[in-house]
Amino acid sequence: MKRANSGKISIRDVAREVGVSITTVSRALNGYSDVSEKTKKKILEAVERLDYAPDANARSMGGKAEKTIALLTSELGKRDENGFLYGFINGMFQQCSDQGCEFMLLVTNAVKQEKLSFAQLCKKKNFNGVVVSGLRTDDPYYKEVLESDLPCALMDMKVSGKHKCSITIDNVRASREAVEYLIRSGHENIGMLNGKKMSDVSGERYGGYVAALLNAKIPLRLDYMRYGDFLEDTAFVQAKKLMEEHPEITALFCASDMMAIGAIRALEELGLRVPEDVSVLGFDDIPIAKYVYKGITTVRQFPIEMGRAGGEAVYKMLMGEPVESELQLPYELVVRGTTAKRR
Amino acid sequence: MKRANSGKISIRDVAREVGVSITTVSRALNGYSDVSEKTKKKILEAVERLDYAPDANARSMGGKAEKTIALLTSELGKRDENGFLYGFINGMFQQCSDQGCEFMLLVTNAVKQEKLSFAQLCKKKNFNGVVVSGLRTDDPYYKEVLESDLPCALMDMKVSGKHKCSITIDNVRASREAVEYLIRSGHENIGMLNGKKMSDVSGERYGGYVAALLNAKIPLRLDYMRYGDFLEDTAFVQAKKLMEEHPEITALFCASDMMAIGAIRALEELGLRVPEDVSVLGFDDIPIAKYVYKGITTVRQFPIEMGRAGGEAVYKMLMGEPVESELQLPYELVVRGTTAKRR
DNA sequence: CTGAAAGCGCTTACAG
DNA sequence: CTGAAAGCGCTTACAG
Numbered sequence: 001m002k003r004a005n006s007g008k009i010s011i012r013d014v015a016r017e018v019g020v021s022i023t024t025v026s027r028a029l030n031g032y033s034d035v036s037e038k039t040k041k042k043i044l045e046a047v048e049r050l051d052y053a054p055d056a057n058a059r060s061m062g063g064k065a066e067k068t069i070a071l072l073t074s075e076l077g078k079r080d081e082n083g084f085l086y087g088f089i090n091g092m093f094q095q096c097s098d099q100g101c102e103f104m105l106l107v108t109n110a111v112k113q114e115k116l117s118f119a120q121l122c123k124k125k126n127f128n129g130v131v132v133s134g135l136r137t138d139d140p141y142y143k144e145v146l147e148s149d150l151p152c153a154l155m156d157m158k159v160s161g162k163h164k165c166s167i168t169i170d171n172v173r174a175s176r177e178a179v180e181y182l183i184r185s186g187h188e189n190i191g192m193l194n195g196k197k198m199s200d201v202s203g204e205r206y207g208g209y210v211a212a213l214l215n216a217k218i219p220l221r222l223d224y225m226r227y228g229d230f231l232e233d234t235a236f237v238q239a240k241k242l243m244e245e246h247p248e249i250t251a252l253f254c255a256s257d258m259m260a261i262g263a264i265r266a267l268e269e270l271g272l273r274v275p276e277d278v279s280v281l282g283f284d285d286i287p288i289a290k291y292v293y294k295g296i297t298t299v300r301q302f303p304i305e306m307g308r309a310g311g312e313a314v315y316k317m318l319m320g321e322p323v324e325s326e327l328q329l330p331y332e333l334v335v336r337g338t339t340a341k342r343r
Numbered sequence: 344m345k346r347a348n349s350g351k352i353s354i355r356d357v358a359r360e361v362g363v364s365i366t367t368v369s370r371a372l373n374g375y376s377d378v379s380e381k382t383k384k385k386i387l388e389a390v391e392r393l394d395y396a397p398d399a400n401a402r403s404m405g406g407k408a409e410k411t412i413a414l415l416t417s418e419l420g421k422r423d424e425n426g427f428l429y430g431f432i433n434g435m436f437q438q439c440s441d442q443g444c445e446f447m448l449l450v451t452n453a454v455k456q457e458k459l460s461f462a463q464l465c466k467k468k469n470f471n472g473v474v475v476s477g478l479r480t481d482d483p484y485y486k487e488v489l490e491s492d493l494p495c496a497l498m499d500m501k502v503s504g505k506h507k508c509s510i511t512i513d514n515v516r517a518s519r520e521a522v523e524y525l526i527r528s529g530h531e532n533i534g535m536l537n538g539k540k541m542s543d544v545s546g547e548r549y550g551g552y553v554a555a556l557l558n559a560k561i562p563l564r565l566d567y568m569r570y571g572d573f574l575e576d577t578a579f580v581q582a583k584k585l586m587e588e589h590p591e592i593t594a595l596f597c598a599s600d601m602m603a604i605g606a607i608r609a610l611e612e613l614g615l616r617v618p619e620d621v622s623v624l625g626f627d628d629i630p631i632a633k634y635v636y637k638g639i640t641t642v643r644q645f646p647i648e649m650g651r652a653g654g655e656a657v658y659k660m661l662m663g664e665p666v667e668s669e670l671q672l673p674y675e676l677v678v679r680g681t682t683a684k685r686r
Numbered sequence: 687c688t689g690a691a692a693g694c695g696c697t698t699a700c701a702g
Numbered sequence: 703c704t705g706a707a708a709g710c711g712c713t714t715a716c717a718g
Contacts, residue, residue: 008466010711021689026713036687053463057400058711061694076433083630086429090419093450105448107436120396123351261634287426291604291635353695364705369697379703401695404710 009050017046029054030064060126068102069314070127072141074134075109083287084303088133088155091307099315106130108141118144129318131155131167131310137198151317153310153327156201160325163317167310169331171201174299175208176215177333178281179253183216186342187251187279190218191242193228193235193263195255202227205255205283224249228259235262243270243278250278250342257282257289260296264338275340285334295336305329352393360389372397373407403469411445412657413470415484417477418452426630427646431476431498434650442658449473451484461487472661474498474510474653480541494660496653496670499544503668506660510653512674514544517642518551519558520676521624522596526559529685530594530622533561534585536571536578536606538598545570548598548626567592571602578605586613586621593621593685600625600632603639607681618683628677638679648672 015022020039028035028043035043046052056066071092073085089105096103104127116124118141129151135142145152151163159166182190192209195202206225213220226242228235235254239262243249252267254260260282264274272278274293282289285300306329313323358365363382371378371386378386389395399409414435416428432448439446447470459467461484472494478485488495494506502509525533535552538545549568556563569585571578578597582605586592595610597603603625607617615621617636625632628643649672656666 008711012711022712023689023691023714024687027688030713034687039687051460051462051466053459053467055469055711056467057403057469058694059713060400061404061696061710062712062714063694064713076429076436083426083429086419086426089432089448093419093448097450103448105432105436105446107440116396117394119394123394124396124399126398126400288631288634291631351695355695365696366698366705366707367703370704373697377703382703398695401710402697404694404712405696405698406710407697 009052011052011054014043014046014050014052017050018042065126065128066100066102067129067315067318068104068127069096069311069318070104070106070125070130071310072106072108072130072132072135072145074107074136074139076107084284084301085133087303088307088310091304091309092131092311093307094304095308095311095315099311101128101315103311108139110139113140118148122148122150129153129314131307131314132157133310151314153313155306155310156199158200158326164325165313165317165323166326167306167313168326168328169301170328171204172208172211174331174333175205175253175255175283176212177208178283178299179209179212180216181333181335182251182253182279182281182339183212183218185251185279185339188218188342189246189249190224190251190253191239191246191249192225193239193242193252193254193259194225195228195230195259197227199230202255209253221246228254228256228262230256230259232258232262232265235259236266239263239266240270243267243272251339252278252280254280254282257284257286257296257298260298260338261288261292264293264296275338276343279339279342281339285332289334290336293338295338297336297339298334300332300334302329302331351398352395354395354397357386357389357393357395360393361385408469408471409443409445410472410658410661411447411470412439412654412661413447413449413468413473414653415449415451415473415475415478415488417450417479417482419450427627427644428476430646431650431653434647434652435474435654436650437647438651438654438658442654444471444658446654451482453482456483461491465491465493472496472657474650474657475500476653494657496656498649498653499542501543501669507668508656508660508666509669510649510656511669511671512644513671514547515551515554517674517676518548518596518598518626519555520551521626521642522552522555523559524676524678525594525596525622525624525682526555526561528594528622528682531561531685532589532592533567533594533596534582534589534592535568536582536585536595536597536602537568538571538573538602540570542573545598552596564589571597571599571605573599573602575601575605575608578602579609582606582609583613586610586615594682595621595623597623597625600627600629600639600641603641603681604631604635607636607639617681619686622682622685624682628675632677633679636681638681640679640682641677643675643677645672645674 011022015025028040093103131153133155154166226238228238282296282298285298289296354365358368371383436446474496476498497509499511569581571581625639625641628641632639
């Protein structure tokens, strides 16, 4: 039944070193006031000398678990071309550090979700809250997460209920402002390359586009909008079709920068110049955006801040503090070289 | 002394549900053969019904710890413009999943390193191996990591010793091939924008540059090399100076794509055309590279594969399998639009 | 101010 | 094939 101590020094070692009980060591290390300054000092010295640190697992078992917040994301893409996830991880990590809680990265996919239910995952990993990014509404976890009573912040997804909130920007307003900018630049025939049909965000961005047009008394043309699935290549194909069918279009509002890049390629192939003949406006301000084609005009989001917001919201819920059910973060229209006044 | 069970169901609950001891449940769940098929089946059903999963912390304490490999990296940058770290995380995570071990992300900086020694961090977090990226030679952890007997893979850093290996590409050869490509294109006056002076990688890439020139009997000009610190803006300044002092230069070899971008900006400001007047060759093939200036000619690295290699090497060391002390991964010269034959 | 002891949720030798 | 019990490294009521 005995197991080798594996050479790791434990609280027992520092207790022995100092000549006190492990109880006292534990209390000294946890900053309790009922330890004499003198023993406390000796303990701290011994800790230093032995290079000791309490095992987080054991602490957790003992009842002093650090709060840990997990980032649950669907399979990481080959390349994070838009740099979004990286920024998000970065921001959330920072926020967790600042709050003194642990960060945990969890990547999931359909297969993994079959094997281990969300409840089981929670039990196994012992996290206290989760921020979710890129989960699809048809993922098994989707329902489970929403029904669980764990504090949870969702990226760009509508939610309701206790201990739940969503992190997003005001997509409707952002899109509206972007399109209004095009309108102010003299454009009237404005096409839109939207994201995925099933994505909440796509609906909202289309809503903003429609609002801007109607508000400017520009008649809405349903066939001016195409779905590009947030993909460069799909956007290329769709933009080409759209422009061939509607050569009167002089501006393209794209729901992502990658799609804007695809659209610009399509326009070039059609012999149209950007922005002289056609203006193109993107969304996200991915790192590439400022470098491509003398810079893409776009709506900037702030992934780091969004990550921080996610971490913070979950932490607050953990602490029993109230949190808005929808946290809208700032965005910003960045005007660069792919848009111009209509000629 | 009693603590509330907090509602979490434990192994005791499934034991009670089935009517066996927790010993039996544990053994069934761990796949031991000495449990009758019948009880095993009942246990599995109960597990399903109760949505039970063993607490990883408790398992670890009990002696059945999952191997976990940590990625230790210095402070995450604002933006991972080169997408390298993201790819690395991604690859390492995948590899860990494939190997059935846990992945843990650890971000550190000078302050954190002061507060907690590396040995303490190990004890606290209980990881069994670590891959290190972006640690500086003057970081407190640098020595500690090298002296620890924990399996450890270092990115782009020379190491020796048991349980240590480095993950890298053959920088000398890669650079040499890149410069040879420029030479074959007719260039003789070739400048170099190097990275950080103190970085191992910079020395190696310079070595390759020198080798290519000497081999082609092109006299080496020491003042053709400038340090750009891997930064776009520094490279901009240095490239400008270099070209003003040496207008005879017709090609620039840059130790990173971001520096190539800075260099190209500088050339444009000087009224020089790329690649007509001056060819520019980068390094890394960051996501941006293919989009900027009709595409930067560059040496491609494979961050995902490097991450995988790191995770695999550490795992092998953990398993007692032999590992080369230096793992050289593939690279690839990608010819795009910023280089051309000398006019 | 300090220590002996129970408990956290597991695993595993040992004895049947 | 199965179970009682010790142990992993901590924390914390409780008693002094």
